[in-house]
Amino acid sequence: MCRRAGEWSGRRGWSLRGGMAVLAGVLCLAFACCIALESACLAAVIPDAVWQDNDRNHRRSPSQIKRQLRSPEVRAARLPLDGAERVGSGNEDASVAEEQAARAARVRSQIAQAPAPPGEASDLQMLGQNDWRLKIESAAVALNDSVFLGDIATPLGHMDEALWQELSRKALWAAPEQEGKPMQVNRSRLSQALRQALGKDVAGRCILPTSLVIQRGGLVFREDVLRDYVVKSLTPQLSAMPGEAQLTEFRLPEYIFLEHAQQQIQLEPGKLAPGRITLRFAVKEADGSVLRRVAGTVNLQLWVTVPAAMRIMSKGENLTPDAVTFMRVNAATLKDMPWDGQGGPWRLARGLSAGEPILQSDLQSQLMVRRGDVVTLIYARGNLRMTTQAEALSDGEPGGTIAVRNLQSKKQVYAKVKDGGTVIIE
Secondary structure (H helix, E strand, O other), X not given: OHHHHHHHHHHHHHHHHHHHHHHHHHHHHHHHHHHHHHHHHHHOOOOHHHOEOOOOOOOOOHHHHHHHHOOHHHHHOOOOOOHXXXXXXXXXXXXXXXXXXXXXXXXXXXXXXXXXXOOXXXXXXXXXXXXXXXXXXXXXXXXXXXEEHHHHEEEEEOOOHHHHHHHHOOEEEEOOOOEOOOEXXXXXXXXXXXXXXXXXXXXXXXXXXXXXEEEEOOEEEEHHHHHHHHHHHHHHHHHOOOOEEEEEEEEOOOEEEEOOOOOEEEEEEOOOOOEEEEEEEEEEOOOOOEEEEEEEEEEEEEEEEEEEEOOOEOOOOEOOHHHEEEEEEEHHHOOOOEOOOOOOOEEEOOOEOOOOEOEHHHEEEOOOEOOOOEEEEEEEEOOEXXXXXXXXXXXXXXXXXXXXXXXXXXXXXXXXXXXXOEEEEO
């Protein structure tokens, strides 16, 4: 009985192992079929399924751009390691330091002999004579049933005009079916489509964005156009501001699509003040209704000339002309309105360091009465005039009314400040 149970158990285990082997074979066959089917799809023109309904902004890093602009020879260059550099068996521990030093010397020699790669982003003028690239835009509009290279690319460098005219008429793939709706294709599919339509050599000269967004029909306004529009729109208001105004650090949408030519974009700037300004681009329909708003920002630098402390000054010190100089500063760094140089005489309400701008809130009138000061209290009514000493119970500027305590009668009365040492009751 036990032997039969063992035989049955062994047969059952064999059948399970066989079933698992058959299942594994079926899965491998299905996986191979999927790979073959995907390869066949990738070999064809980009199908409709690759379009993604996504209108996000995408940007490329400067390192990617610099690599694309290098010559093919520099991009393909590698520092090969020959067989002598590989560590063999034997006395490895004794010779590892010597081999590492020799390897480092060979690498330094090869680097010194290799062509120098581009350095900074400002040194991208490295396209030689008769060398060119095609910059693929991140957003474009297709006006026909097909997307042509001229719709999405801009030539860079020294490209023959006849060659560009020929390449610009190359049909790449079918345009999106629905008009006025941006659709997206990722970088991988875009690279593959360009290689298929243009060949490996021309496709290798293309500078690709992270993704390409295409709309069939309508208009597209890219970031450079939006920047010019912002500068042109804000110039009249900036020219009316004091000092010299500069717009820097633009953070704008990479593109804005319009469904048709009757729509328009209108800038809705926020409050114009030194610092970061909020911008809104309103996309309006032909009847004036707002379809959507796209946000952006820009930094306003307003350079003005303001009075500043010539030297270190203490709180309560009188402000004299020899202690004042003038400096050009960005108004965005000022915490309050700067002193206009008028009025006075003044004394400092707080200490200032050398070169620090003098603000209006930093000054107090020298004629101001401070709390705790002993002042002359004058009572004048008709022909009657009385004088006594009083203590100021609060601060007050000339013309203001403050409470004072008569030092003789100890009574509190209200008097008008005449100057820094006199108050009067009329």
